[in-house]
Amino acid sequence: MQTGETNVVAIAGFSLFIGLSLVITWFAARRTRSTEHFYAAGRSITAFQNGLALAGDYMSAASFLGIAGLVATSGFDGLIYSIGFLVGWPVVVCLIAEPLRNLGKFTFTDVVAFRLRQAPVRVAAATGSLAVVAFYLIAQMVGAGNLITLLFGLRYETAVVIVGVVMLAYVLFGGMIATTWVQIVKAVLLLTGAFLLAMLVLLKFSFNPLALFAEATRQYGEGVLAPGRFISNSVDGISLGLALMFGTAGLPHILMRFYTVPDARTARVSVAYATAAIGTFYLLTFILGFGAMVLVGQDPIRKIDAGGNMAAPLLAQAVGGQAFLGFISAVAFATILAVVAGLTLAGAAALSHDIYVHVFRHGRASEKEELRVARGATIGLALLAIVLGIAFKGQNVAYMVGLAFAIAASANFPALVMSMFWKGFTTRGAQASILIGTASTLVLIYMSATIQMDVLKHTKEQWEAGWAYFPYRNPGLFTIPLSFITGIVVSLLAPEPAAQEGFARLEHQIHVGEEEPV
């Protein structure tokens, strides 16, 4: 494929999706009057709708472009991501979804701060959330930049700016109502697109996936069905696995979705719908990845983008021609735009609801004021996303999202669990656990080959000889336990009687929710 060849179907698809989502935004904007609407869609979303919206928020560019690319270039190892992205969901539904809905209002920080001192906990938790949001945004922007460059021949930087501006419009005017509906439309589009693409691939193998896999082994050796090509280091594999599993339960934009439904039961049921959609999609990535490996070939995929991110669009072109390439690219673009909107909204909630209202204004800001700050924060985050997207050009997006999961699993997940299950957990413990979890993950990522060799362009010898040497690419195996231990030790050193007294109220409200005023 020629880079920059203008694709009419793709342009039509892009325009259609953007037009449709702006109409949604316009309708949503008329209904977005309070913070309850802006952050939580008025708590009016049904289980089925929220299931699709969760799926939409979760299946990012990493899932569609990144995993297909990793499977196409590394075989079985790419599937470790597919599987890891799903196994976090039983943890979310069993431990997190219902307590979150019953205890909080807008952000997961509401839960951690429930019986602790508000200001210190909120500053720490907002820091953790923003770190996750930043890394997650990088991955999405990189994916979007590649895609638009490939299709329209626009400069990568221009492409990143366009995504930033369109996303800003949804969030700024439509808030959570618009964002939720954009997610739902996108989830349906993505599932349909992936399904059609998989069917077109299987058509060539008489609808037998095994014939496809067998063809892959014939062309590239039996090694493609065995682990070891991408994850050569055992510790790295385990570390990545743990980060993926426990990271899901700490992603601020996913957790925020549980506040958009009316009650805990709806939150729980929506996870069942979400995982049905997400699991089906990940099973399809097996076919898309190996399909691209066989029908496009590993070398052409790597030639277009070193990270392999363009495998799925190239596969669409190979099996369905220019028109289908246009359709699949529009779907991928919609995917990215929607996830970026969800992430930005979560980041804005952390800045406005957690930091501005509860720390600077001690919980006494008017709704109008909070809404204004949230919208200001949205603009700031959109600018940040654009800058980061440009800085991290050329990384595999699934891998970058793996790092965001490592931060979520180390910063947010331990504090969330301990605040709900352990009576002795204290304000200082929560602060320390979140800040040490965030900082240690960021430092170890900085010391890894990704930053030292790929971004800073040090040679292997320079990297190994310097102080900033950490041999593993994903730090989850070390930072998740570190965060738990920090929280436990600090809490034990200085008990907090007030927090212990609040535990009975927390235990009660976890199950019955907020009592209706009589």
Place this chain on the structure above:
Amino acid sequence: MSDSHGHLTRVAAERWRLALLLTALMTAIYVGFILLVAYNKPLLGTILMPGLSVGIVLGVLVIITAWVLILIYVRWTNTHYDHRVADVRRARQEGR
């Protein structure tokens, strides 16, 4: 009030037991899977029939297990837990 509180404690304990059991099961199965990925690559690479390796079979099974565990939890809470929490809530409101 104290009776309904005791009742709630029992329901709550049952829910946490199930939730922790399912979480532990998922963790054990998944960690087992990644340990095999890390330390027994030849086993996962064993080809069962053309195009099918042990690794692919186990990977699909892990995804299906996640589905099954979620369904078990949602079914139990929807049929048992919700009713009993509703009873507790009604009892409390009548008591007031």
